[in-house]
Amino acid sequence: MSNTENIRNFSIIAHIDHGKSTLADRLLEACSAVSSRDMTDQLLDNMELERERGITIKARAVNLNYTAADGKTYELNLIDTPGHVDFNYEVSRSLRACEAALLVVDASQGVEAQTLSNTYLAVDNGLEILPVINKIDLPAADVPRAKKEIEDIIGILAEDAPCISAKQGLNIPDVLERIVRDVPPPKGDPDAPLKALIFDSQYDPYRGVIVFFRIFDGTLRTGDTVHMMATGADFDVVEIGKMHPLGLAPCGELGPGCVGYLTASIKSLRDTAVGDTVTLAARPAAEPLPGYRKAQSMVFSGIYPDDGSRYPDLRDALEKLQLNDAALSFEPETSAALGFGFRCGFLGLLHMEIIQERLEREFNFDIITTAPSVIYKVRLRSGEEVTIDNPQNWPDPAGIDCAFEPFVRASIITPPEYVGSIMELCQERRGIHKGIDYLDPDRVEVRYELPLNEIIYDFFDSLKSRTKGYASLDYELIDYRPSQLLKLDILLNGEPVDALSFIVHSDKAYARARKIAERLKDNIPRQLFEIPVQAAVGGKIIARETVKALRKDVLAKCYGGDITRKKKLLEKQKEGKKRMRSVGSVNLSHEAFMAVLKLDE
Amino acid sequence: MSEPLGLYLHVPFCRAKCRYCDFFSAPGDEAAQEAYTGALIRRIRALRGLAGLRPFSSVYFGGGTPTVLGRARLVRLLDAAADVGLAPDAEVSVEANPATVDRAGLAALRRAGFNRLSVGAQSFDPGELALLGRLHGPDDVRRTVSDAFAAGFENVSLDLMLGLPGQTVPRVLSSVRAALETGVSHLSAYCLKLEPGTPMARDYPDGRGLPDGDETADAYLAAAAALSGAGLEQYEISNFARPGRACRHNLLYWTLGEYVGLGPSAHSDFGGRRFYFPRGAGFSAPFSSVFDGTLPEETDREEERVMLSLRTAAGLDLSSLAPETARAAAEVLSAVAARGLAAPTETGFRLTPEGFLVSNQIISEILLKGMS
Numbered sequence: 001m002s003n004t005e006n007i008r009n010f011s012i013i014a015h016i017d018h019g020k021s022t023l024a025d026r027l028l029e030a031c032s033a034v035s036s037r038d039m040t041d042q043l044l045d046n047m048e049l050e051r052e053r054g055i056t057i058k059a060r061a062v063n064l065n066y067t068a069a070d071g072k073t074y075e076l077n078l079i080d081t082p083g084h085v086d087f088n089y090e091v092s093r094s095l096r097a098c099e100a101a102l103l104v105v106d107a108s109q110g111v112e113a114q115t116l117s118n119t120y121l122a123v124d125n126g127l128e129i130l131p132v133i134n135k136i137d138l139p140a141a142d143v144p145r146a147k148k149e150i151e152d153i154i155g156i157l158a159e160d161a162p163c164i165s166a167k168q169g170l171n172i173p174d175v176l177e178r179i180v181r182d183v184p185p186p187k188g189d190p191d192a193p194l195k196a197l198i199f200d201s202q203y204d205p206y207r208g209v210i211v212f213f214r215i216f217d218g219t220l221r222t223g224d225t226v227h228m229m230a231t232g233a234d235f236d237v238v239e240i241g242k243m244h245p246l247g248l249a250p251c252g253e254l255g256p257g258c259v260g261y262l263t264a265s266i267k268s269l270r271d272t273a274v275g276d277t278v279t280l281a282a283r284p285a286a287e288p289l290p291g292y293r294k295a296q297s298m299v300f301s302g303i304y305p306d307d308g309s310r311y312p313d314l315r316d317a318l319e320k321l322q323l324n325d326a327a328l329s330f331e332p333e334t335s336a337a338l339g340f341g342f343r344c345g346f347l348g349l350l351h352m353e354i355i356q357e358r359l360e361r362e363f364n365f366d367i368i369t370t371a372p373s374v375i376y377k378v379r380l381r382s383g384e385e386v387t388i389d390n391p392q393n394w395p396d397p398a399g400i401d402c403a404f405e406p407f408v409r410a411s412i413i414t415p416p417e418y419v420g421s422i423m424e425l426c427q428e429r430r431g432i433h434k435g436i437d438y439l440d441p442d443r444v445e446v447r448y449e450l451p452l453n454e455i456i457y458d459f460f461d462s463l464k465s466r467t468k469g470y471a472s473l474d475y476e477l478i479d480y481r482p483s484q485l486l487k488l489d490i491l492l493n494g495e496p497v498d499a500l501s502f503i504v505h506s507d508k509a510y511a512r513a514r515k516i517a518e519r520l521k522d523n524i525p526r527q528l529f530e531i532p533v534q535a536a537v538g539g540k541i542i543a544r545e546t547v548k549a550l551r552k553d554v555l556a557k558c559y560g561g562d563i564t565r566k567k568k569l570l571e572k573q574k575e576g577k578k579r580m581r582s583v584g585s586v587n588l589s590h591e592a593f594m595a596v597l598k599l600d601e
Numbered sequence: 602m603s604e605p606l607g608l609y610l611h612v613p614f615c616r617a618k619c620r621y622c623d624f625f626s627a628p629g630d631e632a633a634q635e636a637y638t639g640a641l642i643r644r645i646r647a648l649r650g651l652a653g654l655r656p657f658s659s660v661y662f663g664g665g666t667p668t669v670l671g672r673a674r675l676v677r678l679l680d681a682a683a684d685v686g687l688a689p690d691a692e693v694s695v696e697a698n699p700a701t702v703d704r705a706g707l708a709a710l711r712r713a714g715f716n717r718l719s720v721g722a723q724s725f726d727p728g729e730l731a732l733l734g735r736l737h738g739p740d741d742v743r744r745t746v747s748d749a750f751a752a753g754f755e756n757v758s759l760d761l762m763l764g765l766p767g768q769t770v771p772r773v774l775s776s777v778r779a780a781l782e783t784g785v786s787h788l789s790a791y792c793l794k795l796e797p798g799t800p801m802a803r804d805y806p807d808g809r810g811l812p813d814g815d816e817t818a819d820a821y822l823a824a825a826a827a828l829s830g831a832g833l834e835q836y837e838i839s840n841f842a843r844p845g846r847a848c849r850h851n852l853l854y855w856t857l858g859e860y861v862g863l864g865p866s867a868h869s870d871f872g873g874r875r876f877y878f879p880r881g882a883g884f885s886a887p888f889s890s891v892f893d894g895t896l897p898e899e900t901d902r903e904e905e906r907v908m909l910s911l912r913t914a915a916g917l918d919l920s921s922l923a924p925e926t927a928r929a930a931a932e933v934l935s936a937v938a939a940r941g942l943a944a945p946t947e948t949g950f951r952l953t954p955e956g957f958l959v960s961n962q963i964i965s966e967i968l969l970k971g972m973s
Contacts, residue, residue: 528937528962551818553961555792555838558912559624560609560663561854562868562877563905564898570908573965 004257008183009077009214010130011094013118014104015111015472019134022166023104023175024078028245030172031064031076061097061200061212061259063242063249068180076179077259079199079214081118089295089347090200092121093275096291097199097214097259100128100183102175103150107133107141107163111149111443113413113472119154130182131158132175137165153439186216188256193285194218194226196278201269203323209266212243213278214259216289221253225281226264229288233271234281235264269326295327297345298406298477299352299372299456300389302333302499303359304341306366306579306590311340317363318342321355328355333390337499337583338368343390349456366579368593371502374452377404377480391501394487397538404480406452409434412463414471416444421466429454430505449478453503488513490520490596491534491541492586500596513543516596523595524588525576526550531586605658606871607853608682610641611864611878612667616701620734620804621762623796625866625880626665638674640885644863645681647891653859653872656686659850662695666721668702676713683714692717692756692849699741707752717756717848718749719789725779726772729765734800739779746783756846758787763824764817765793766810773820777827786846790824791839792817818958825954836914838957855909857902868898875900907971908964916951922971929971937963 014020064076081094095101101122105115122129131150133143143163150158162174196213204210220226224237240262241250254260266272274295277288305314318330329345346352352372359365376388379401388394410431412422419436423446426433431448438444450459455475463471486509490500500520504512513535520533524547531547553573556566580587614629614637615622629637648654660682667675679693687693694717695710702710707718722742724730730738742759749757759780763773780788793811795802805811812820825835833841837855840848853860862869865884868877875898878884883894903926910917917934919927934943934950942956942963952960 528942528959529940548815550814550959550962551955552792552814552821552958554794555958555960556794557791557839558854558909560611560661560867561607561860561862561870562866563854563875563909564868566908567899567904569961570904570965570968573961574969577965577969 004188004255005185006072007075007077007186007257008100008179009079009098009186009257009259010100010102010179010183011079011081011098011122012102012104013081013091013095013115013122014134015106015109015113015115015118018104018106018109018112018115019166020104023102023132023134023164024080026166026169026172027076027078027176028062028064029169030176031066032245061243062245063259064245066176066180069177070180074180076176077214079259089293090274091118092125092291093197094199095122095125095127096289097197098127099186100130100179102179103129103131103154103156104134104166105131105146105150106135107143107146108135108138110142110146111153111413111439113411113445113474116154116413116445117411117474128182128184129154129156130178131156131161132178133158133161133163134166136163137168137170149440149443153443186257188215188217190217190219190255192217193283194220194224194278194280195285195289196220197289198228198272198274198276198278200274201272201326203269204263207238207263207265209263209269209272210248211262211264211266211272211278212259213262215254215256217256217285218280219253219255220260220262220278220280222250226262226278227281227284228271228273228276229279229285230276230292231271231273233266235266235271237262237264239263269323273326295347297327297329297375297389298348298452299346299374301344301346301352301372302335302338302341302370302390303330303344303356304335304338304368304370304499306368308339310365313363314342314359314365314367317359317365318344320363321358325355327351333392335370335392335499337497337588338370338581341368345389349460366590368499368581368590370499370593371596372456373503374406374456376406376485376503378402379404388503391487391503392498394501394503397486402482403485405483405485407449407478407481408452408455408475409478410448410450410455410473410475412446412448412471412473413439414444414446414467415442418467418471419444419446422446422463422471425459425462425466426450429459430507450475451481451483451505452477453505486537488516489536490516491532491536492520492524492583492588493531494534495583495586496536497583497588499593502596509537510542513537517543517545519595520592521545521547523592524586525580527587529585603655605849605853605858606655607659607661607850607858607860608645608657609661609663609850609860609862609864609867609869610645610667610678610682611862611867612662612664612670613637613865614664614669615666616669616698617734617736620732620800621793621796623799624665629669634670634674636885638670638678641678641863642681644884644888644891645678645685647888648861649685651891654686656688657682657691658688659692659853660687660694661850664696666698666701667695668697668706672702672706672709672713675710675715679714687714694719694848694850696721697745698735699737699745702745702748704748704751707749707754711753716754717758718754719758719760719787719848720745720749720785722759722780723762724765725776726768729762729768729772729776732766733762743779743783746785750784756787757783757785758789758842758848759783759785760789760791761824763790763792763820764812766805766812768812768820769816770819770823773824774827777824781828781831781833786833786843787848788828788833788841789839790821790828790841792821821958822954834914835954838912838960852913855913857906857909869895873900903971904968907967911952911960911964912957914951916946917949919949926967926971930967933963933967933970 012020061079067073079094081091133146147158164171195217196215198213200212202210227234239250242260275292279285322328327347330342333343378386380399381401426448431450434447484506488504489496517533517535530549533545534541535543556569613626615626693715696719698721725739828841835841836847861871866880876895937943943950943952
């Protein structure tokens with residue numbers, strides 16, 4: 001049994017693009033017996049294979065053996081974390097499985113919003129923070145400044161932080177030595193009842209779910225019957241082992257401090273929720289590890305196949321994605337405009353975009369998505385409370401006593417010159433100003449409380465474009481607040497288009513209605529007749545535009561008896577028409593639906 | 602009387618490439634022209650004895666600029682076609698650019714049997730002509746037409762272009778009037794279509810700087826009205842003629858008649874198949890059978906019938922279609938007729954000038970409905 005004295009469990013946290021993955025690769029290389037080229041090839045092959053088999057991302061944890069300068073061999077467990085605000089809960093679970101976190105800071109960029117939020121998350125989980133200054137090879141690198149920011153803003157010593165270039169493989173051994181020296185070895189009682197934290201799981205079509213965990217107390221052996229304390233499911237363990245760089249390495253037993261995997265012919269990821277505690281059915285722990293909560297969808301949108309006949313394929317694709325992504329939820333919905341599709345729930349906007357992109361790339365779908373919606377709560381005059389994740393289900397205004405919408409606490413870190421335009425943006429989005437902190441001469445944290453519904457459209461894009469990409473955003477859900485909400489309906493040629501309805505705050509209804517009518521006018525292809533575009537609240541028209549009738553197509557000659565040009569034009573036209581949705585007598589393109597989503601100029 | 606059969610001869614030479622043109626042509630020296638004429642004559646002769654061949658009811662010399670070859674070669678080519686078989690009343694057309702052929706040359710062509718001249722005027726506005734990269738001015742057009750009449754051509758056509766940069770309705774109408782004043786009995790009016798890779802497509806990326814669809818539609822409708830008013834009846838989307846002067850050769854294309862095209866980029870619809878000689882070299886190489894080197898083209902008669910007959914004033918004969926297509930066509934056409942885009946005929950429907958402008962929409966609608 002391995003001695004916990006020689007185990008080091010750590011993760012790497014960083015702002016996006018600060019070099020987390022590159023550093024991880026370098027650590028793998030430095031500890032691997034195989035040559036770096038072989039290993040890279042191998043890893044890539046593995047990933048390709050995984051992709052073919054419908055598995056998504058490479059294992060999120062890896063077990064490395066490192067022989068340190070003191071001559072001893074240490075077992076390093078690197079536990080990767082997802083890199084985005086949508087996956088905060090997953091990040092916090094991964095962090096819980098470690099004793100320390102390497103905080104990677106780009107020497108040319110310094111501390112940014114996610115650096116901060118991830119560091120706080122790590123500190124909240126009781127982790128040691130080991131700063132690492134990366135990208136020192138860049139011309140714009142300013143190591144003293146980066147160190148100073150870490151000390152001033154985050155409040156941890158950075159004076160002797162390793163200064164590296166992960167890209168060029170510079171000073172990587174410094175990092176490894178630091179891990180051995182400063183990451184506390186795990187504690188735990190091998191004879192206590194088993195307590196292991198699930199920090200990730202993956203579906204494998206051959207073995208069922210592979211559960212990745214960290215043992216805090218007790219010992220797990222092949223053949224044990226395990227009990228999932230939150231979901232209540234029991235399984236007979238088929239295999240346990242460690243995650244080596246080149247693949248899973250089975251072993252007979254794992255003790256405290258170990259990071260490993262188990263398989264137990266588990267059919268569904270739902271039984272192996274991230275954050276759950278694994279114990280032994282025969283001798284269960286009295287209490288689970290703290291902090292478990294169910295993944296919660298925050299953003300909902302309808303997803304429809306562009307080609308209606310592919311509805312069953314879309315269901316298959318979503319099911320496949322769900323095998324590996326327990327946070328994705330979906331149920332069938334129908335729209336008069338779009339036909340059969342699915343109401344999908346996501347952790348956040350990025351999660352939604354990832355799923356949409358994977359549907360398009362990996363499953364070759366052209367999809368139409370409806371405007372994203374948050375979950376609203378509505379108290380009816382009858383006293384009943386309903387939750388609404390689809391504008392189509394918005395109750396009759398006459399029956400509404402009070403509507404509530406979710407608010408988030410947002411932190412935006414930006415160079416000072418953009419504070420004005422950020423505040424303007426937040427103000428436009430109904431933000432409540434909560435304060436400004438000058439982190440250092442070049443960096444300001446702007447804090448707002450914002451309705452989530454204002455963030456899910458194009459807030460992030462607007463923020464980036466107003467700050468030339470410098471500002472970074474982090475947010476978390478805080479509460480539900482009463483709000484004057486209205487359902488805005490869009491009518492084309494006098495007929496309401498259900499898929500275009502959305503919920504809007506009453507102060508913004510007119511402006512939004514006008515903008516959407518304009519957008520639609522510009523994006524609805526002209527047809528053989530004139531099309532009125534109207535926006536209405538409760539039957540009252542509040543904005544109107546007109547799509548003029550089409551008067552001229554491209555006319556092709558049939559010169560010299562060559563009718564192929566004409567045929568090509570017609571083919572194109574037919575293809576275009578097939579891609580359109582017929583709503584009443586109006587043909588709507590994908591672009592028209594998407595136009596509704598983009599509000600900022 | 603046998604079914605009509607057209608012969609198209611492609612002459613891939615031009616003095617200079619016009620800025621909008623992506624048809625197959627290149628400047629050629631004497632030797633290249635001579636070699637090409639020889640190759641074309643060998644192919645024409647090889648048509649002899651082909652199953653289904655009958656005297657040509659029309660011969661059309663297109664290009665390129667056929668007159669670049671010079672009258673002697675054009676006459677040799679026509680003689681070769683006549684040796685294979687030419688109907689006594691055959692329509693023999695040749696395209697000519699203004700000022701590429703003189704009165705004597707035209708007289709020689711007329712004597713040799715050419716009886717229809719199509720002059721690429723494009724515009725009577727000097728600015729527009731320069732913009733298109735044409736080598737001639739408005740007066741060259743007038744002179745070439747009057748030379749043609751003097752040389753004995755009665756059947757003369759002019760080409761005009763619509764949708765040119767800066768072209769307003771009054772300016773289009775003044776070109777149309779100038780064209781009518783020459784006394785021609787046939788006129789083609791084409792809307793500029795930017796072809797990828799041409800200088801004009803680079804000058805006007807995504808059509809920016811060109812009149813928009815509405816402005817071009819106005820110009821087209823004004824031109825069509827002026828021409829009809831002057832007695833030139835619209836018999837196809839882009840073609841207008843005095844009674845009896847419609848181009849019989851071009852009508853073959855729109856009525857699913859048979860034609861044989863020789864030369865690189867020339868298309869044929871013969872013996873139930875569509876095929877074509879690809880662009881570029883190869884046509885002049887030795888061959889064992891006349892259509893060696895051609896590539897097959899996809900053929901769908903039902904679709905072609907809808908697409909091509911709706912280009913003509915005669916319109917679509919619903920009884921010529923399969924029942925599903927006929928039903929779809931009737932549905933779509935009667936709906937658009939209510940908006941003035943089509944009109945009923947004895948056998949079906951035809952498109953109006955307004956309908957011609959959006960014919961792609963209408964035709965694709967019919968095809969989608971009828972074939973789903």
